[in-house]
Amino acid sequence: MPPGLRKLTLTVHLSCSVGWIGAVVAYLALGVSAVTSQNTETVRAAWIAMELTGWFVIVPLALAALLTGLVMALGTPWGLFRYYWVLITLMLTILATVVLLLHMPTVSSLTDTARAADADDLRRLGGDLLHPGLGLVVLLAIMVLNVYKPRGLTRYGWRKQQEQRHKQHQQRTASAR
Numbered sequence: 001m002p003p004g005l006r007k008l009t010l011t012v013h014l015s016c017s018v019g020w021i022g023a024v025v026a027y028l029a030l031g032v033s034a035v036t037s038q039n040t041e042t043v044r045a046a047w048i049a050m051e052l053t054g055w056f057v058i059v060p061l062a063l064a065a066l067l068t069g070l071v072m073a074l075g076t077p078w079g080l081f082r083y084y085w086v087l088i089t090l091m092l093t094i095l096a097t098v099v100l101l102l103h104m105p106t107v108s109s110l111t112d113t114a115r116a117a118d119a120d121d122l123r124r125l126g127g128d129l130l131h132p133g134l135g136l137v138v139l140l141a142i143m144v145l146n147v148y149k150p151r152g153l154t155r156y157g158w159r160k161q162q163e164q165r166h167k168q169h170q171q172r173t174a175s176a177r
């Protein structure tokens, strides 16, 4: 990938992935309000905002972070299967995205209930802070992994590196002749 395109793709990748983390923090704040507030309208509004944030901000950002991450890996020397940090990032991002997509219908059905519920029902509605809380921990772990980029090579990455070195050695001896 040419350097200019790489910078552009990285900018989009960072906007999506860091935006995803920020949106989950906002979702958690709404979740805490939905679970703890004694005010009926606050609880109802929090659920409606959580559903909207989930479907229209968090889900698109998660898919975009995954997609741009794939482009970054495949379009740069990092590759998708060469370094453990990229492979672990891929698996954790897929896991976080799948859990998110499986969890969102529950958020929608709780929001539907909240829309029609009276004060007593709303107090009993409860909520789930575990999924977004654990999701945030996983996203922060991915963030650390992506910034530090530990150098460990996979077996495939090691083989590719050897092939490359061998090719460079052959080219050097051919040009020296």
Ligand code: HEM
Pocket (backbone or CB within 6 Å): 006, 010, 013, 014, 017, 018, 020, 065, 066, 068, 069, 070, 072, 073, 076, 078, 080, 086, 087, 089, 090, 093, 139, 142, 143, 146, 147
């Ligand atoms: C929540 C998900 C993700 C977060 C928070 C995240 C975060 C980041 C950050 C902060 C960087 C910049 C690091 C730096 O240059 O110092 C980065 C770069 C990178 N990310 Fe991600 N990322 C995510 C998902 C993915 C996925 C799914 C992949 C692919 C499997 C991926 C592959 C890469 C690659 C290859 C780079 C290096 C780009 C380069 O050297 O130009 N990321 N990511």
